[in-house]
Amino acid sequence: MYEKDKAALTPPLGWNSWDCYGPAVTEEQLLGNARYMAEHLKPHGYEYVVCDIQWFEPLAGKFHWNYNAFTPLVMDAHGRLQPDPVRFPSSANGAGFAPIAEQIHAMGLKFGIHILRGVPRQAVYSDCKVLGTDIPCHDIAHPNSICAWNTDMYGVDATKPGAAEYYESLFRLYAEWGVDFVKVDDICNIKATPLEPYSAEKEIELIRRAIDRCGRPMVFSLSPGPAIIEKAWHMAKHANMWRITDDFWDDWSLLREMFWRCEMWQAHVAPGQFPDCDMLPIGLIRVAADGKGQYTRFTHDEQITMMTLWGVFRSPLIIGGELRANDDFTLRLLTNDALLHLNQHGGVPFQLFRDENKAAWLNFADGVPYAALFNLSDDTAEVSADLTEFVGSEPCEAEELWTNARQTVSGKVSASLPPHGAAIFRLI
């Protein structure tokens, strides 16, 4: 265990603006969701309110749900991006995110932001100097390392004087604002190639060091996935969570595939070190500039499967939908306290079995076993798991956490599950 693990001893629970607002979230939306969280979700453990990508982009979301290329960014004299004061009025006059953070803190919650690794393109082409130095920002840019899907940044070349100072200047600012969580993007799915040798590892190390020195604990989250498993040790050493999947949306094939991803990453779950299955695309998502969005395409059974898997695997649980539009089902889905208890206080999860049609997982919290059963097929099916090796075969009570039904079992749990459905049993 590392010192940095203390920032997230349990999987972070919270909300992120991407799935509902893309690059265009506003102050009103952030705070509105924060208030909902304070009222409805905080009692269950949720605490992070995270503002996703391009809060510094005045035109974000104006034309489409995507990034504008070569667009002007709001930036200070030292190449540090600033919230757009139109979208975030309280940030005017150099206040940055401090006023928003303050309000969120006042609700008893925590505040997070998204950044892309690197230094702004706009800083590279201006006369900006890294704060406290005479080093021009373009001297620290890695001239051939740019994000494949967004034009805002150049990677930082960690071998250059000023590189560490730049990242430290960023995180000192974030600490001043009161940031508690930082999701760093374009950083963990990059595989070295002969033409483009991997460099983001060094940027992960610079950011780790900058957080350690900024004077404020922050959760360090890596994105996008799929993270590279040969580098699991490196992410475990420097970050608190890392995405094991590309962007996850409300599509059964992606959810089905997550079982394979969790299988592969199961041994890597540890306090302060969480493989991340990505946000929960539930409730109202994909809200366009006209305010119209879509309700998740996942069925209720699929949503139960998702929450059960994220829960037993101990993924961070970051809600993607506009919270204020939650229906009863969605709210209940998010506030299953027994499942949340397992998610927060379980141990290393492990898969009991998986084939084309079925899967089962086991985890323990406070010595109590929780067994999850999944029906991956398109038909109703009976799924069972033999737990004798782990719990013996003495009769005991098993409570299903979604229905609260109880039964007596002897070393084995079974359920008849609807297509794409799940059940999870606590053995008492």
Add this chain to the structure above:
Amino acid sequence: MYEKDKAALTPPLGWNSWDCYGPAVTEEQLLGNARYMAEHLKPHGYEYVVCDIQWFEPLAGKFHWNYNAFTPLVMDAHGRLQPDPVRFPSSANGAGFAPIAEQIHAMGLKFGIHILRGVPRQAVYSDCKVLGTDIPCHDIAHPNSICAWNTDMYGVDATKPGAAEYYESLFRLYAEWGVDFVKVDDICNIKATPLEPYSAEKEIELIRRAIDRCGRPMVFSLSPGPAIIEKAWHMAKHANMWRITDDFWDDWSLLREMFWRCEMWQAHVAPGQFPDCDMLPIGLIRVAADGKGQYTRFTHDEQITMMTLWGVFRSPLIIGGELRANDDFTLRLLTNDALLHLNQHGGVPFQLFRDENKAAWLNFADGVPYAALFNLSDDTAEVSADLTEFVGSEPCEAEELWTNARQTVSGKVSASLPPHGAAIFRLI
């Protein structure tokens, strides 16, 4: 933790015949090394005496240090290979390895054998039936899955009736013989390709099940490497140790590369689940039919580096050389009790850093920190590691385990190391 983990809660310590005798080891050599172990190594914890590949091959080693193709094998009527009675006289008349196992047990040691996954080619082309069934052996052979470097076997097709029964018939026999350790080869470095989809996973599962049912605990070791890290969870679930490298020999470039392999596998060390750096090619190895061998090409410093890395990483320690030819240095290298204590009773190891020239690792045993420093360069170098994050900075005693030199340190250890050399400190 799985039930099967109990067979090897700590990394197995022992000797294996391959590095010195290749495919041609004899009863006299096995027992001679066992007696040496009982006298010199058992007090330090070594216990396994493992007979490597082709004990069923009468002509092994007669012509060259390699395998004869399409060679006749000693086999029973049910397709189960038997020790060659010329090389292993006590095995005559169907006794198999039981007499040798008995003698080794009488010394207070344990006995292991090597097998190749699959059913003998010779059984496929005879009228053998799987024991207790009417199923011909050729019905369970996977007709297109053969080892790339040895012609003795066909893979077993796990989907075929008789496949499980065949493996169970093998392991019941091994249990009768008194086998305590089985090294299964040609099984863990196979990556699926479109032309040849991966199948050995299913054979691992069949063997696990056969061991569980054979009535005798056995350590289950997988070979050759490099094992595939995406499948770490599968090996951890079914086996007790698995090779993370192709055959390891006395060559600095292979030893240097092992640092990268250990880095990648560090999170996967657990009781009953050990990534395996392969045998220690030290002392007298590569003994030919004329009895002449070579002494290891590793320098003393390289051997210290190897033992230190295997020790702190908690690899199994399986000696490869003819024990009776050990010189004083080699025996001392193998019997450093403090290092062996860490190897046996440490926790999850972790690399502190690594670059082209240096590396450092940390592990704890009984709450006591052990820090290892390595000089990977070709020049003498000073290597240090800052341990403050893990042990604080209060002054304490540090004992170097190869020299027993003591010094007072404050959260940091340093050493001037010869080229390819190492040091390891216990902080008290």
Add this chain to the structure above:
Amino acid sequence: MYEKDKAALTPPLGWNSWDCYGPAVTEEQLLGNARYMAEHLKPHGYEYVVCDIQWFEPLAGKFHWNYNAFTPLVMDAHGRLQPDPVRFPSSANGAGFAPIAEQIHAMGLKFGIHILRGVPRQAVYSDCKVLGTDIPCHDIAHPNSICAWNTDMYGVDATKPGAAEYYESLFRLYAEWGVDFVKVDDICNIKATPLEPYSAEKEIELIRRAIDRCGRPMVFSLSPGPAIIEKAWHMAKHANMWRITDDFWDDWSLLREMFWRCEMWQAHVAPGQFPDCDMLPIGLIRVAADGKGQYTRFTHDEQITMMTLWGVFRSPLIIGGELRANDDFTLRLLTNDALLHLNQHGGVPFQLFRDENKAAWLNFADGVPYAALFNLSDDTAEVSADLTEFVGSEPCEAEELWTNARQTVSGKVSASLPPHGAAIFRLI
């Protein structure tokens, strides 16, 4: 141009038993199709009658449309496979394929057979010696090179004494039989891997040499694909045709993909050297043991597209269906003399353009341009090609070869094409 090119200066035209009879074709079926060819197709240039895989397997096709594993084969004392005398009665008493070849030659046609590279597994496990030598067949087997989908053979290790002699003994026998065409399988889609370095190249060279020395010209065809384009030069040097695709069947997605394959291979078409798009799965195919088969699933338009592409690209045209079941459409499709003229006497084909929805090709025969237009989309579409660069823009007559419609064009051809349809114009 090589001497061996003379065996196939133009793309071979003929019939092959695989698509209709799989591994189970009989003498009656071979000769029946030959008689149909002599009557209906020979006037248009077709001449090869090819007996595909496992003519030496008595049980082929008895149980399923696939290969029996470890099945006994009909073989002579020198490890040379022989026709099964039950399926091929005229081959009894050691006559081999000579009587069938004689009958086919008497019809003015040519005779071909299929073989798998290598030496029979059954020869490896018997006491066979390579003809004219004291070398046991198992000495020339490559013990770890076996076909991924059939158990009949081991690869031949070209470095072994007897390897060349074995292949020469085969081809002298085939020459005695009167074989004119040999399709060698399991030989051209094998990519070297670290675990299994490529060896089939050397077998191609041995076979080339054996054909050159056998005293009879033979077309040398390589299978299966996709052949490896880095080795195009090697196949061009030693063979007459090589498969650029895995087995091709009556499925639009495979036909669509062939446009990409032809694009990639277009520069490699030369006299005696033909990239091969595989058999034409038309008419009655997949005939089971009960005599019931299926008519091709290709639509008429798709069949026209296939013939047009194979025609302009100058692929060999080897019919896959039971000829005696041809309907009028199928026979007309196969006997478009203008298209066959282009196929036989064209030059190097080249693709004019290709995108998701459309493609066009150009070739010249006797200085006359032929332009083919393809509609790859699922809707009716207008497709045009500008030919000015190649034919100038003077008005000329264009005859569409499937409809015989004529029009005057000026450097450009156009057609309204049905979904998956094609047209081909000869400019006069």
Add this chain to the structure above:
Amino acid sequence: MYEKDKAALTPPLGWNSWDCYGPAVTEEQLLGNARYMAEHLKPHGYEYVVCDIQWFEPLAGKFHWNYNAFTPLVMDAHGRLQPDPVRFPSSANGAGFAPIAEQIHAMGLKFGIHILRGVPRQAVYSDCKVLGTDIPCHDIAHPNSICAWNTDMYGVDATKPGAAEYYESLFRLYAEWGVDFVKVDDICNIKATPLEPYSAEKEIELIRRAIDRCGRPMVFSLSPGPAIIEKAWHMAKHANMWRITDDFWDDWSLLREMFWRCEMWQAHVAPGQFPDCDMLPIGLIRVAADGKGQYTRFTHDEQITMMTLWGVFRSPLIIGGELRANDDFTLRLLTNDALLHLNQHGGVPFQLFRDENKAAWLNFADGVPYAALFNLSDDTAEVSADLTEFVGSEPCEAEELWTNARQTVSGKVSASLPPHGAAIFRLI
């Protein structure tokens, strides 16, 4: 054959500034080499004088033999780069390369320039508009396609309005200047990846179209290699030459490897379509800012091997060294008229054989065979090639083109060759 092939019916012969002057060549050096060429090389067929990369970069070569990152470039108001008037004084006042081209033309030679695909980064970050349009240059930039080793450009997104116009504006300018040859870089070794799908193909097509419309024939050369052989057809269709290797320098291992590259590309040599082995790094190369350079590290024998391979393979012959520093050997090497005749007027080359130690190639010019023998080993060796298949076995005269020695041969040539040496015979 395409219309564009007429620009280079035979392999281009000439000189390029890269090997001697890197990114820093000057007008004086260009013209000095041109004058040398006119006097010494033009009589043998050499005609192209090519100014390599970064003629628009005022600081090129000032600090190191590499590219400056984010450096200011000389550019016109439409995003078109211009020669730096300090390094190229005659280009002042908007004259561009016209005065230099005029002088080179006056010597009876041709003039070439190097460009990188794309639009200048500096144009993207200014208000430049594509000439004759209202489209800002940043609208045509592909925001995530940048060269991996130079920061000057963004790729052009071929789907954007203005993309074709931009390239056309470039080539009209080059035509006005009098450019005869354009080497386009960062364009032919890019393999599609999921994160970065291949796009340069579309830029090749845009450039082809721009050349066709510019009113002046130009040789179109693609760089760097290794070009991707699956796309051979595309390069053959649009370009006149393409690099089959990464940068080639005076290192035997690179020269040895070229035999494998030529083997793979041999079928693709055609009029107007030449696989390119890269410049000849001979004579004085790597000249630094202080005027000091190095003489090639190739031995004389290696240089003869290189010229013989490039000659028989029909690679373009572009000299890399400072011509005015040529010694007698170098000049003789470059002016072997018999070899140059083969290079210019040969057919499709083909390799007779190649193994670890030897290779042989054959080509014909005007019906006369030329056979080249190579000793790839480090020892003197006898190398022979049997040509009977191609030339019969009648006795004829064979002249070795480097020594002019003659002998009578009968279908076979042989030579005793020094290590890394070669011989080439013309059979008369």
